[in-house]
Structure formats: structure tokens, C-alpha cells
Amino acid sequence: MSKGLSVGIVGWGAYIPRYRIKALDIASLWGFDPQLVKSLNIEEKAVANVDEDATTMGWYAARSAIIRAGIDVNEIGAIFVGTESKPYAVKPSATIIADALNLPNKKLASDLEFACRAAGEAIRISLGLVSSGMVKYSLVVGSDTAQANPGDVLELTAASGAAAYVIGPKEGSVAYFEGYYTFISDTPDFWRRDGSPYPLHGEIFTDEPAYFTHIVNAVKGLMREYSFKPEDFDYVVFHQPNGRFPLKVGLELGFTEAKILPGLLNPWIGNTYNAAALIGLARVLEESRPGQRILLATFGSGAGSDAFSLVVTDEVKSKVDKAVKVMDMLRNKVYIDYGRYVKFRKLLVRV
């Protein structure tokens, strides 16, 4: 079934900033119908502090992943950072995070860009590197301070957060990969041009031709290739641009709400872009039991989706409490008003 992958998740970590803004506060300021907020199934979103960015949040999540992995950092042979909000247009965040974690200089390091899916691609690359024996461990970071034009409907959900995974040998892993399937196509649903601070999106174009088509094809491809049925999975985690899409796509694919809800965090933290599905996976790992099977499906505009099948091992129980858990970060929150949100996300520029 696993096609000889012998690769697993050795450690995981997440980071959710402590500040939250209510979606209704944003809607009220810009005159959106409260019904729109309800239809998106979004309560509030996480907001990074003024001194946080994709690099600092990625560092925190990666540190937790390494602590849980309990490995010698000198054995990490690669680090990939998936982000669409890197602090520098040219200068990698991967090297900053690596140095701040005291990782060895002899390693592969790169920032990847594929909208919200770059970290999913980094997992695919890591599967190849680890299974081929080119590296023992690969560190994958998904981190974003999602941008949204003030007053754009995207502002209701665009949020901040990070997740990180140490990918390594199946032996000793908390969950091993059984299979993967990627589906991509040229789909102009969402983009940000060079020099533009905010992305544009093709309204109705973002759902059926983009999110749903790519996730459905990736998941169905995985099911077909590995002979899985929806009932084979205990949890399913999807990319979550809002609180509605993951439920809709999950039900369409034949999964029950009970399998989708544990990994659906968008209603309480918003869309953390590259971290969205991966924080959901972290939450699911933290409540899962050995032997349970998890489906992870990422999505990135432009567009593509990776579907992965994972099986949880006995190791998970001994790792959960070694670092901060997703539920703890969900509870540890301070509400801010739109004014502080503007200051924190630098929406006003001092001259």
C-alpha cells in the first residue's frame, strides 16, 4: 500500500498568535452584511503582533517540531519554508530560521512559493529526499501573515499562523505516509503581482474551478491509486480558506462531519494560508490514537492540491505533551479592535 515510502512525521509543531479580531467587527466597519460572515462560518481570526512575521512564527513552530521529534538537529539535511508572505522578496526565510534553530550549515534550504500549497509541496519533496536516503530528516515549515486589502471580503478570513513538521524515517515516526497524490492545473483564481501589497481574487472563480476541482481530483486520485474508501479514514483535514469550503468538499467526497470537524480550525483562527491545513493536521495528531488513518489535502491557488494518507503510530502518545498544543494556543487569546489590527498588520504607513 505504501509503495515502499518508509517515511513519516517524526515531530510536529504549530503556532497561533495570541491576538484575535472578530469577523463581525471587520464586517461592521466595512458595511458587509453580517449574513456574509455567517455564510463563511468564520467567528474570529488570529492576528500576528507588530513584531511577528512568517519567519518568527515559522521559527516557533519549527522549534516545537524539533522538540517533539527529539532528534539531533545535525541530522536535519533540508529545510523548506512554504509561505506567500515572506519578509523579503529576495532573501530566504529558511536560512534565518535554520540559524536561529542552530541547524547545521550543510543542508538544503529554500523558500517555496505556490500560494497556500507551498508547504504541501515541501512535504512531497521531503518524501522524495528521505525515501531516497539523500537526507535523514527534512524540516517543513508553513507560515503566513496573510495579506488582505482593507475592505476586501478576504479581510474577514486572512489570518496569521504557522506549522512545522520534521519528516524522517518511518521507524520512530508519530505517523507514517501510506500514499500521496498531487493534482495541479493553470487556474487564475487568486494572485498577487510583484510589488502589490495585496492579492486579487477571481470571486466565484475561487471555489468550483479552483478549490473544489483540485482537492476533489487529488483526493479521488489518492483513493483510486491506493484503493481507499471514505470509511477507511478516521480524520480528514483540508485546506481551509473559510469555515464553509472544507465541510462542503468533505461531504461531497463522502466523509462525515465528525471526521472533518476536529481538523477544521478556520472558524476560530481564520485562513493561515500555508499553515491552514497543517495546523489542522497538528490538532488532529494531538487527539488521535495509534492505528488511526488521516487524510490531509492541501490547496494552493494557481492551482494545485496534494492529498496524503497517514497512519498514526504508538509514538504519538509520548510526543503530544512535549510542546505547546494547538488547543492551548486556541484558548490563549486576547481580542483586539480594528485599530490595533491596523497597527499590528502595518496597514497604515507612517511618513
Place this chain on the structure above:
Amino acid sequence: MWRLKDILLNLVGTKCLNCGHVFYPPKAACPKCSSRNVKKVSLGTSGKVITYTVVNVPIEGFESMSPLIIALVDTGGGKVLTQLTNVKPDEVYVGMEVEATVRRSATTLDGYVPYIIKFKPKERYS
């Protein structure tokens, strides 16, 4: 800034092998006994606030982080003069438990983003 990254990102101090004094930032000679017999040491990642001050009118570049809270933190391994983040001035107290975290400092004039260690309140988790 780049030459200081070990100091700024990893809280590396120096320990005097003559008198045992630990100091941060690192120095080539011990500020207490002047011995040059020193070695680099890691100061740890958590500690307690010994004292602090609040800067309401910071120097140019730090306005967005105002009010700045500057604290002296004892990590057990040494004392660190540092910035506190994720906390308001009226929430800080002497003895407050804090933990190290990587954050941005003020962007330099040429656009470089310095990443440094700051401390934030230690969070209690289940």
C-alpha cells in the same frame, strides 16, 4: 547586525573561567576580574523579570512597538537586558516568568530586518 546573529538569535553569553561571572552580551574579557580566560555559554530560554522600564517615546524606527518595555531578565544562566513583547506595561511585574522568542526589531535604514530574541510572558499549558 549579521555578525551579531549568534548573540541576538541564540542568547549566547560568555562565562569567565577565572571568577565564574556570566555576562551578556559576550565580551573578550571579564568585566568583573578582567580575565581573558572566557568561554561562550548558552544562557537558557526562560527566566524571571528582575526589573523593567517603559519607554513611551522610543527612538525613530521603534514607534510601531511603542510603548517599549525593556527588562532585565535572569535566566538562571545569566542576566539579559531585553525587550518584552506580547504584554502591556500594566501587566508586567518583578518576578514575572518569561520565555525567549524570536521577533523582529526595527527595520534598518537600508531595509534589513533584524531578528532578535525578546521575552514574552511564559504561558501555562494543559
